[in-house]
Amino acid sequence: MRRPHEKNKVADWDALKPLKPSYALVGNVDLVVIRQSDDEVSVLCGRCLHRGALLADGHVEGNNLICGLHNWDYSCKTGICSYKPSERLKRFDAWLADGGAWVNEEDIVEWERDNPQPYNRDAYQELYADPRGTPLEPHVGYIQHLGANGRGINSAAIFAALSRQVAEDAIIAVDVGNNTYSFGRYFECASQPGLMSGYLGSIGFSFPAAMGAWAVTQEDDPRFKGR
Numbered sequence: 671m672r673r674p675h676e677k678n679k680v681a682d683w684d685a686l687k688p689l690k691p692s693y694a695l696v697g698n699v700d701l702v703v704i705r706q707s708d709d710e711v712s713v714l715c716g717r718c719l720h721r722g723a724l725l726a727d728g729h730v731e732g733n734n735l736i737c738g739l740h741n742w743d744y745s746c747k748t749g750i751c752s753y754k755p756s757e758r759l760k761r762f763d764a765w766l767a768d769g770g771a772w773v774n775e776e777d778i779v780e781w782e783r784d785n786p787q788p789y790n791r792d793a794y795q796e797l798y799a800d801p802r803g804t805p806l807e808p809h810v811g812y813i814q815h816l817g818a819n820g821r822g823i824n825s826a827a828i829f830a831a832l833s834r835q836v837a838e839d840a841i842i843a844v845d846v847g848n849n850t851y852s853f854g855r856y857f858e859c860a861s862q863p864g865l866m867s868g869y870l871g872s873i874g875f876s877f878p879a880a881m882g883a884w885a886v887t888q889e890d891d892p893r894f895k896g897r
């Protein structure tokens with residue numbers, strides 16, 4: 671029988687909320703850990719197969735794990751992507767013991783040998799790098815070069831500054847894509863309401879949303895008037 675040891679533990683069972691994705695790192699592989707029921711845990715490779723977002727930042731709907739960036743959906747049990755079934759997240763064997771969820775580190779390290787992970791955790795954007803930039807975005811590499819050489823600004827710094835500056839009664843309109851991801855991750859909301867699109871293809875959403883937010887402040891509704 672396989673004996674779990676401390677290196678293989680990916681979560682304390684009590685700390686795992688049901689159906690709430692949680693992050694773990696084993697070897698150099700990012701993992702997402704999902705408590706599916708009182709006696710079942712699922713451990714999948716934790717990087718989205720679309721653009722590499724951390725799936726621990728996503729959420730679970732029904733039987734699927736949904737990426738927080740552009741909504742690709744993966745079966746929690748099989749890792750198969752419903753949106754694009756030819757894509758499948760690696761699922762690792764996992765089990766419960768001694769109040770924790772465990773995996774076999776050797777399995778993961780072996781898988782990593784055949785699937786080298788492209789993330790340099792000490793470099794620009796670290797955990798949040800996108801290793802799959804598309805030909806439609808030829809300038810991403812240059813922007814990263816500027817960032818790595820001190821000539822760019824990390825989004826964490828921008829949102830930290832915004833968190834300090836934005837008025838507590840502001841209405842925040844957010845676009846779609848990476849800026850939404852950064853907003854969700856880094857912006858410390860006080861009591862500001864946010865306007866976000868529920869549809870991933872609605873690039874440019876934030877501008878008309880901001881116009882709508884302004885318009886509502888001109889009405890008599892006391893919740894928004896004068897903001």
Ligand code: FES
Nearest residue numbers: 718720721737740
């Ligand atoms: S990075 Fe996950 S859906 Fe795009």
